[in-house]
Amino acid sequence: MAAPKLEPGAEVPALTVTPDKYVPHRYAGASGDFNPIHIDKEFATAVGLPQNILHGLYSMAQVARAATQAAGGDPRSLKRLSVQFRGMGIPEREIRVTGTVRETRNGRVVLDTVAEQDGNQIIRNAEAELEI
């Protein structure tokens, strides 16, 4: 897993993933977060959501994957990740995580990252620090 050149201004490879219909259920089981807005369409629409929505921390995990891949794939390379959750991710639509190298700081590469779905930013102002 050779780490790519990460110079300031460089774009890192985009990560795309289309969570299937049952991802929120599997993520609920894996994480222990069974909030019905994620797994019960009727409940979700009753509280004003368009449908059951993805867990924000599932989407953050996709940003973490993208950042780790940019560093060459070693899970030890991701040292810090800070995100803001905006909008709502939904199943069965492609998520696209993109990132740009902002700077090198104290020997770490700092990435600015965004996760989008249908043109909506579902995670913004994501900053990842990588040690390569």
Place this chain on the structure above:
Amino acid sequence: MEAAAGKTYPPFEYEVGREKIREYSNAVGETDSVHHDPEAAREAGFRNVVAPPMFCVVYSAGAMAPAILDPDLAINLMLMVHGGQEFEWGEPVVAGDTITTGVTVKDIYEKNGMKFYVFESESKNQNGDTTVKGTWTNIVRGG
């Protein structure tokens, strides 16, 4: 800042199982063999199957729950959204580790008609090494 800032909650202990790491890795699409195969993980320098970084939410959840549900804070869960999240990772977490997480109320403030509840967590493994520090920002609309 309100009086609750600085309040701490009892530490929560979590035993990391190999199958839980696999289940979590499958749910989020972490296919790298170091998260699934002990042999591959050892070859890569880990003591056992290693958790993806974001697995920290699994072992931290039991420590966060009493804070979110604290009657002193009276967070209106129906109006609460997860606004932001930060993690800073240290020692990797592998199957067989015991992780202890403590949570503190960092800050509570109002902005633009919304109430912000900011919590800090720190998780350590059985050797006392920090595995992750988390900053959790929850927002209550009209709170």
